[in-house]
Amino acid sequence: MKSIGMLENDIATVRDSGLFDTAWYLAQYPDVEALGLDPVEHYLWVGAQIGRNPSPTFDTRAYVAANPDVAIAGINPLVHYATIGKREGRTRGLSGAFPPPNYTSFRPLNSVLDINDIQTLLSSTTPIRADDILPAARNEAVRILEDKDAKVSVIIPTWNRRSTVARAVESALRQSIQPYQVLISDDGSDDDTVKLLSNEFHREVDSGYVKIIQNAHGGVSKARNAAMRAASGDIFAYLDSDNFWHNDHLLWMLTGMLTTPGKRCAYSALQFNDVDAGESRILYSEYNRAQLLRSNFIDLNCFVHRREMYESHGDFDETLSRLVDWDLIIRYTKEDVPAFVPIITVQYFISKDLNNITNRQSLDVNARIVQLKNAHEYIERGILSHEQIERLRVMSYAEIDVDH
Numbered sequence: 001m002k003s004i005g006m007l008e009n010d011i012a013t014v015r016d017s018g019l020f021d022t023a024w025y026l027a028q029y030p031d032v033e034a035l036g037l038d039p040v041e042h043y044l045w046v047g048a049q050i051g052r053n054p055s056p057t058f059d060t061r062a063y064v065a066a067n068p069d070v071a072i073a074g075i076n077p078l079v080h081y082a083t084i085g086k087r088e089g090r091t092r093g094l095s096g097a098f099p100p101p102n103y104t105s106f107r108p109l110n111s112v113l114d115i116n117d118i119q120t121l122l123s124s125t126t127p128i129r130a131d132d133i134l135p136a137a138r139n140e141a142v143r144i145l146e147d148k149d150a151k152v153s154v155i156i157p158t159w160n161r162r163s164t165v166a167r168a169v170e171s172a173l174r175q176s177i178q179p180y181q182v183l184i185s186d187d188g189s190d191d192d193t194v195k196l197l198s199n200e201f202h203r204e205v206d207s208g209y210v211k212i213i214q215n216a217h218g219g220v221s222k223a224r225n226a227a228m229r230a231a232s233g234d235i236f237a238y239l240d241s242d243n244f245w246h247n248d249h250l251l252w253m254l255t256g257m258l259t260t261p262g263k264r265c266a267y268s269a270l271q272f273n274d275v276d277a278g279e280s281r282i283l284y285s286e287y288n289r290a291q292l293l294r295s296n297f298i299d300l301n302c303f304v305h306r307r308e309m310y311e312s313h314g315d316f317d318e319t320l321s322r323l324v325d326w327d328l329i330i331r332y333t334k335e336d337v338p339a340f341v342p343i344i345t346v347q348y349f350i351s352k353d354l355n356n357i358t359n360r361q362s363l364d365v366n367a368r369i370v371q372l373k374n375a376h377e378y379i380e381r382g383i384l385s386h387e388q389i390e391r392l393r394v395m396s397y398a399e400i401d402v403d404h
Contacts, residue, residue: 007044010079014040014054017082021055027280028053029131048076051247052131056273056347061247062170066090118144122256124342127269127284130246133343138248141255142176148258151180152250152304153233157223158241159187162196169201169210171244177251179237182210185227188217221316221324228315237304238325242349245301249345253304256341265305265332266339267298268346275351283348286340292330293374293383298338300325301346305332317373322366330374368392 014020025039026032029052032042043054051061063077064070067090070080081090118140121133154172158165165184172182182204186194197205197212204210213226228236237253239245249268257266269284285297292298303325313331316324371378372392378384384392 007041010044010076011040013079013082014044014076017078019055019058019078019082024055025052043078044076048078054078059167059170061174062167063090065170065174118255118259121343122259122339122341125286126342127282128343130248130252130343130345133248138251141251144259145177145251145254148254150177150235150254150258151233152177152235152237152254153227153231154179154182154237154239155224155227155231156182156184156239156241157187157220157227158184158189158193159217159220159223160189160191160193161241162189162191162193165193165197165241166200168239168241168244169197171247171249172239173201173204173210174247175245175250176248177254179250180233181208181231183213183227183230184210184241185213185215185223187215187220187223219318219321221318221320224324225315225318228310231307234307235304236307236310238300240301243301244347246345246347250304252341252343252345256339257304260339263339264309264336265303266341267304268302268341269344270299270302270346270348271344273347273349275349282344284342284344287333287337289333289337290381290383292333293378293381296323296326296329298325298329298333299346299348300329301348303329303338305338309336320366320369322363323370327370327373330370334377368395 020040020043022039025043025047029042029047032039032047035042037045043052047054048060053060058078058081060077063081063085067077067080067085070077070085073080084090118137121128121137156165156168156172158168169182169184172179184197186197194212194214197210201210205212211230213223213230215223215226224238235254235257237250253266253268256268257263260266269282271280272283273280283297283299285291309332313328315328317327320327371384372389375384375389379386379389
């Protein structure tokens with residue numbers, strides 16, 4: 001056991017590292033405040049041992065996985081990085097593009113520490129943090145999936161994201177239910193993204209478990225479509241290179257989809273992080289077709305589906321520069337109501353530094369295209385009238401004339 005002096009040194013090291021965000025830690029792990037423990041001391045005594053992160057910029061499990069000597073030595077991962085790893089250039093588990101935002105305005109919406117039944121869990125009407133789920137329920141989900149033959153192909157498109165893509169890939173590789181393959185489809189990056197991936201994941205690439213697909217720059221839809229054509233799994237899951245999954249993302253997505261008869265797709269809840277504003281909020285909603293046609297509430301990072309849906313409904317529309325996920329999900333869920341998994345398993349980030357597509361591409365033009373593609377259903381459901389559809393059509397033709 002460490003002496004008091006050693007513990008005090010570790011506390012000072014963690015506080016001075018710049019990688020421990022007290023407000024974020026308390027918001028992410030509400031049991032710490034309930035126990036009355038100092039957040040830094042909790043991380044040193046308990047948090048790191050159960051895989052918790054001190055902030056959005058340091059991944060405890062990824063650092064230990066990349067540096068097994070840390071676990072053998074019994075040193076706290078963040079303490080090791082601050083005192084040894086940083087000097088030695090050990091960067092796995094870090095992401096400099098995500099400065100710790102101020103999460104003081106965000107508090108957990110629900111704590112479900114008393115839930116240990118799978119069906120009760122999946123039918124919750126309020127969002128559930130994956131870390132709040134009791135081991136009994138998690139173990140039951142693992143047991144259920146042991147009888148299922150599910151081969152998941154993870155599709156990760158990327159373009160000039162060398163500062164964030166490694167963390168996304170790591171979150172796919174460390175899933176409690178391992179994917180069948182991870183396909184990274186590079187959209188013609190010129191910032192050494194491919195070189196970084198080849199170096200960081202050379203073992204996985206050499207084994208074929210991770211495949212890097214290099215494409216000429218043509219947009220995110222072309223990149224995703226290239227990965228879909230190369231995929232050999234029977235279930236597709238999507239992860240953008242600036243976001244990441246909870247370790248149990250695939251566990252709960254597969255449990256939600258495969259334990260519900262007739263379901264061929266599913267989606268989860270999401271934590272939306274505005275890095276620039278330092279704010280977070282939870283996005284979740286049970287499936288409603290009319291609501292989906294009005295605005296997309298299912299993010300692609302939360303969505304999984306069976307391969308046959310791709311084979312019958314097609315891939316991403318390469319004529320769209322934005323809202324490609326909305327377009328695809330509208331098509332895929334027209335005849336298949338997805339299973340809703342009310343568990344927060346996705347961390348989604350938006351920032352000017354990340355150059356998200358949200359900040360680069362027009363919303364209105366692409367929205368009109370999606371609406372026109374589904375004009376019959378919009379009219380049939382009374383969401384748009386014939387006259388409104390015709391006005392959208394005229395506006396679109398006018399824009400085409402201007403563009404050409």
